[in-house]
Amino acid sequence: MSRQGLTIVHTGNGKGKTTAALGLALRACGQGQKVAMVQFIKGSWKYGELRAPEFLPGFEIHPMGRGFLDLGGQGPHPEDVALAAETFAVGRDKVLSGAYDMVILDEVNYAVDYGLLPVEQVLELIREKPATVHLVLTGRNARPEVVAAADLVTEMREIKHPFQKGIKAQRGVEF
């Protein structure tokens, strides 16, 4: 079978962008592939997926943010910008290393949208990635340039969300 690495985007306001990426990871690892998920903004809060490497051979996950964005100032906080640059560098190294079949940059679209990361860097990574590596980019408000450069783009559209009824985040569904 000929292998072609795809650039895959999960965007939109509906729930399911990160969890669909985790579904891809589950499927790829089941094929004996190696998958790294590098997470922008997220800190080491108790997401169930942080324990996945304990039971999913081939999977690793790196939450690299501080769990929140400092929204207090005029525009992005320098610390968040620095963390996003560091997170991107780690993700880029993994893509270029050849050690992974799939690399997921979780919330990268949102990091770009919020001004933490120049979109050019993401576009350059799409161009320079090894031909067999699948690159998965998640997060709301994916830039049109990123959508144009991708091979597979899915927009999650909200039809209903329990938050609208005041139902709090549920273990196993949200975290």
Ligand code: ATP
């Ligand atoms: P998930 O990680 O559950 O797949 P996501 O990656 O699509 O969600 P994010 O933008 O990363 O969504 O937001 C993460 C959190 O916000 C999740 O707890 C999710 O349930 C919640 N969320 C996502 N979409 C909505 C929505 N439309 N209304 C309210 N909360 C939402």
Ligand code: MG
């Ligand atoms: Mg998400």
